[in-house]
Amino acid sequence: MLNEENGEVFQVISKATIIATGGAGQIYLRTSNPPGATGDGMAIASRSGVKLIDMEFVQFHPTAFALYGAPSFLITEALRGEGAILRNNKNKRFMPAYHPLGELAPRDEVSRAILREMNKSRGDYVFLDATNIKSSLLKERFPTAFSACLRFGLDITKDLIPVSPSAHFMIGGIETDIRGRTSVNGLFSSGEVACTGVHGANRLASNSLLEALVFGARAGVEAARYAKKVRPKPRNKYKKSDIKMEIEKNKSSSPLKSSTLTTISEDLKRIMWENVGIIRSGASMEKAIENIDRLLSAIKGYSLSRKGLELENMLTTARLITLSAIKRKESIGAHYREDFPEWSGKNKHIRI
Structure with a gap:
């Protein structure tokens, strides 16, 4: 965890954790989502080896x-x-x-x-x-x-x-079962960051509220149940120095300015809107991957701040969405490709 007031990195040890960080609309040029919808939970989960599913479905x-x-x-x-x-x-x-x-x-x-x-x-x-x-x-x-x-x-x-x-709305996300469990023991997820599968390829209006209430409650109950039956790992198994080193690996003697981070964020929003938005193609998405990778390289020197961390998460989530969309060579629901304008006729998931 990062204390924004003093820049201190600290640990929070838990028996069970629930990721409920919301969607990722801020990676697009136009969004109805609040400023905090930066795909943090999806990016964190991916870096931790958690399975994500159907990330290409952005409504x-x-x-x-x-x-x-x-x-x-x-x-x-x-x-x-x-x-x-x-x-x-x-x-x-x-x-x-x-x-x-x-x-x-x-x-x-x-x-x-x-x-x-x-x-x-x-x-x-x-x-x-x-x-x-x-x-x-x-x-x-x-x-x-x-x-x-x-x-x-x-x-x-x-x-x-x-x-x-x-x-x-992000239809895809962290893959969970009907009790909010992910592919990692002790980790649960609910809300827009999670993908229960109830929306299929195209969410119906207002169903996300019901999903959040039902599966949020289930995830909470299941996490509490799990926490009661497991013993916490000894604190000394987690080396604070290793954690801090991982978080600070992008810091440099000349960290990027806030204005530079803003410019990179605006570039990402345009890239996603134009290439991995409402109408997509293999060529446009390959172009997006190339540009996202360029931007990921450009933020190697960001300062340890909310803005820098959120930008890295935005880029990571954008890349996951694009890779999933490239893999789905058909058009179905919220995912439309000009080069594959028809549904293949087969129901399938894209896991990443």
């Missing part, structure tokens, strides 16, 4: 608010269910050209269609038009969307809403 929400300088909060899909339509920069409705269900198509289909329209216009967003819905109904049924947009000067009863797909 993108199709309509996140995309006004420059504003946070990427989600614009509920229920608006489209109520009749709101998507328009490109020429004010033309485009979803019927991509899917027979139009705006009611599955999330991955809508996200791909929006991205293609953005690429055509070289723009950063398309528009969600809810002006055909009665203003009284909008205010009554969608008070959150109405008030959130109004804070940034947009009245959704008469203004178009700029939206873009946004990295939203």
Whole structure:
């Protein structure tokens, strides 16, 4: 562990440990995730030899608010269910050209269609038009969307809403059984960092809350049960000097500046968005691996800090996602490859 106040490295010995660190949306240019969603748990688990599964499945929400300088909060899909339509920069409705269900198509289909329209216009967003819905109904049924947009000067009863797909949920993660157990004895995991398999290849809305509650409780019970029946290893088996040496191996006499770490982080976000995002290909992902490896080499001299450690974890998790996506030579659920646009017809997992 790292004490951020004084830079001290210290040990915490436990009989059982639960990893519940959340997702990894911050590795992408656009995300609905909070700042702490940097893939820490997945990276830590991988370095510790824990099995991860289906890391290639990253779900993108199709309509996140995309006004420059504003946070990427989600614009509920229920608006489209109520009749709101998507328009490109020429004010033309485009979803019927991509899917027979139009705006009611599955999330991955809508996200791909929006991205293609953005690429055509070289723009950063398309528009969600809810002006055909009665203003009284909008205010009554969608008070959150109405008030959130109004804070940034947009009245959704008469203004178009700029939206873009946004990295939203990690479907893959640390492989666990139904009791939260991982491939390492005494280590448990739950929440978005874990992969129980209940989401398949494409999570349904709100199921992650149920998963976190059910499997979080199970992991807690199982960890407590495990801790009761095992004896802790003697403290002297863990050499503090070895642990500190491992953590500090990247330190140098001239550590990287915080601004340099920020630049590298921004580079990673663009690399993942453009090459391992909503639409992927073997060529784009090989390019991503090459660039991620370059960035990993570039951070060898980072200072021992939260920012440096999180960046290393972001790069590690991005690499795991990309390697898994390269291995899955098909398109299914949240994973779409231009060079393999169809499902192979076989259900399989990618473990890494």
